[in-house]
Amino acid sequence: MVEQFQEQYVLDLLQDLRTSKLYTDLHNAAQTEAAKASLRISDLKKGVQAGLVQSGWDRRLRNAVCKYMQTHPKTSQPHAPPEQNKEPLAHLRKAQQAWEKKILKSLNSMCTELNIPLARRRPEREQREMSSRWTELGTDGPGNYYLSQIRPVYAPKDFLEVVIGLQNTNYQTTPAPSFYNFWGIIQIPLKVKEINELRLQYSDMSINQCQTGVDDYTDIPAELFELDRVKLGKNVIKANHGPLAQEYAKKGCPVSLRGDLWCQMLVVEVDDVDVLYYDQLKANVLQHDLLVDNLLYKDVKLTATNDDQYFVFEDFLYQVLLPFSRDTHILKHFQQSSATPPKSYIRGKLGIEEFAVFYPPNGVIPFHGFAMYVSPLCFLYKEPVKLYYVYRELYMQYFFRLHSVSSHPEGIVGLSQLFEKLLQEQEPQLFYHLKSVGCQPLKISFKWMMRAFSGFLASEQVLLLWDRILAYRSLEILPVLSVAIFSFRKTNLMKVQTFNAAEAVLADLTTLQAVPLIQLSLFSQ
Template sequence: MLQEESDLSLIIAQIVQKLKGSNLYSQLERQAWASLQRPEIKLESLKEDIKRFFKTSGWEKKLQNAVYSELSVFPSPRHPAAPPEHLKEPLAYMRKAQGSWEKRILKSLNSMCTELSIPLARKRPVGEQKELLSKWNEMGTDEPDLSLFRPVYAPKDFLEVLINLRNPNYENGDYLSFRTHLGLIQVPLKVKDIPELKELFVELGLTTGQLGIDDATQVPPELFENEHVRIGQKVLAEQDSAAAQQYVRQGSPTALRAELWALILNISSQPEDILYYEQLKTNVIQHDLLVDSLIYKDVKLTASNDDYYFVFEDYLYQVLLCFSRDTSVLGHFAYNSASPPKSYIRGKLGIEEYAVFYPPNGVIPFHGFSMYVAPLCFLYHEPSKLYQIFREMYVRFFFRLHSISSHPSVSSRKTGSEQTLNLFLFLLLKRNEKSLNEMIKQLILICGVTSVFL
């Protein structure tokens, strides 16, 4: 009990410390000072009166949403004696695998840089800056020669790393079974069983209403949909992030989806957010990075404009190029098993004082990276808002899809790549174990018959 109280006090202190550096804290401070001029604020009940003012003016709700947003990415409490690296990844063999994978990526990037005699970064000439600025909203029409560039890695390369991952302390001994060798992922990680999943995702039960799914519920689908939309509008009016996340567990109406996701992520597009995006855009205009060509190449290969399928190629460039310059993304490495790659100023190789993160956000794009942004383009048509939504989704969720990790986050609903694959295999076995057994038997029989003729 005392340990839980201590952990809670530590979490509160860290969140308060982080919020003190936010724009919201400055706004709350200004509002508190301004409220002193109001006649209902009395000196003898100053604290309670200001609390009441924050509640009636809506600032309390904004503070609640900010705290909720911080809690969603707050790392799990760890033992006081545990070393700092355990916060990123508790298992040593996974930390080692992640480190080896990062070295491989960096080697691929440096090799391409050397082969093509291209610097990692350079300042654009004034003429090139003007040209890029003039076509910022139509970069999809540009056709640069990218034939010499290659992705640093593809998802299948990452899958191979996961397949070859082994726990050196785990040994099945004499109890090897068909199930042991059936799945590609051989790391024994704990995943939730069927009863636990049913409890965690109770809203997906057959007797519970779910938007877009016609199950045997007691309420007709059209009545449920109308009522669900009405409740959704009320949730948006209340501007409560926690309520919005609970609401979408029964489905998100198409017309409300963009606003609901923004509310859950606590994105409100304040003037300072738009200004921050414009600053990132200026950085793109002024400096050319090697990863820019990787982004161009990836978009051209996976999500270029198509009149019948996807017409938002320009948005992808506007978001991803700015994302590569955003140093605020570095903050997510505090709870990510990965570490941001470093480069050194020319002539100062190996001297830490001259080391810089490259790219500035610490994320090297790979083949298919643009597909993280593509679905969001259908919901948000303002580049700065689209950028904020993508960045928040990346630092909360997407980074887990390409990092080697063993543990879920605080919510217990977001897992690393290893656990996701293990859970998929577990569900597949539970649902179709008999069919899979028969399939394996048939394959063995076919192999046996074939060997007779060879």
């Protein structure tokens, strides 16, 4: 049975490759090699293979296979129903479904109250005007009065209430010590990593290891270390091998190389076909006005536009987020997600599947703060097309887990449990004090983790943090940093007597350095 499953996994991998653009490009490259006059018929196979290897196609194919294996992990229940493989715990599936219904109800209520449709076709004149000001959408977007009527469908605090309310009515036995949450508010027992497992996982970040972006080198001059890192990084980029780039990035990416290294780790190679696809998405934005567009406009105005670091990228953000909402390729990530893309029905055909469409087309309804997933990337890429594809991969491989209910160890529920567990173990006195004054720590740190610290840390610190997310292919570093911040501000937090006072102590994180805090949290005890 195991062999059959492995065989099916390989067949699924091959099928995924055959339907990809890489397969077509590889086929064309093989034909070009076969047509070379210097190649003899008797050596055709070996000659074509050697030519493809010499041209770097073997690395591109290996990167694609590696990406598939990382984004499609082998399930422990190969013959289980699809919904069970997406989320094995029935009570979490039900909770996610209930949450999705609540989001849709909120969206539909807004449509009814404001008397606006979910979608409408733009008049030709409006299309031409929007096309002419595509790079200035922030200046000439929806009017302030209109936007003032639009409200975010939900915010992190709303989702936190859902996470806190999760319970398994079938669970009655006393949990093992490693699962137990003595003082926390996460009530379901999920297995999360022990501190020693995290230390082993992030061993390349240990205190005795020099890190890019950290000015505390002891053995070698900072300038020499950075020069060596840049020199090595250029060789890594030249090799064009994703796993090699991941290994390199475990100690951080130099600013000048970060954009290229991230493309390698995410397997992003933008060509003419990708540019054409982005233009098609742009055309869809011009042709149809969605209610989701206004949610995105509102979110950018409330977050990035009010941030001293990101306000200059307002127009850039619209050029990414609006096409993103139309991209049906993003629906693929729901194969690995506990979530289900919402549907809308043609008027008068409610409940009839033949008249149902995904809404929005990418299946993702944005929340308050959603734009901050994109904002730090604006420092890395000058072209909106490359920025778009890097963001799309970041979302589909990582960020989608931060706003859905699941038992995955890197889902927001597991990250919340890991945060509470680590803080209780490392700072029991602090945790108990905050709990006793009515301030559950997760109620403060949840929004940090849900937004991957974007908008809370300084932009360069966010990028250094995201270096490690990509390098280790894990979001577990988010609760580790959250615990480190509480430890760092412990002296002041021990003096607070109210929730508002604790929030004030942790309101400004822009002066903090992410990597040293993580190192202290993991390796100083």
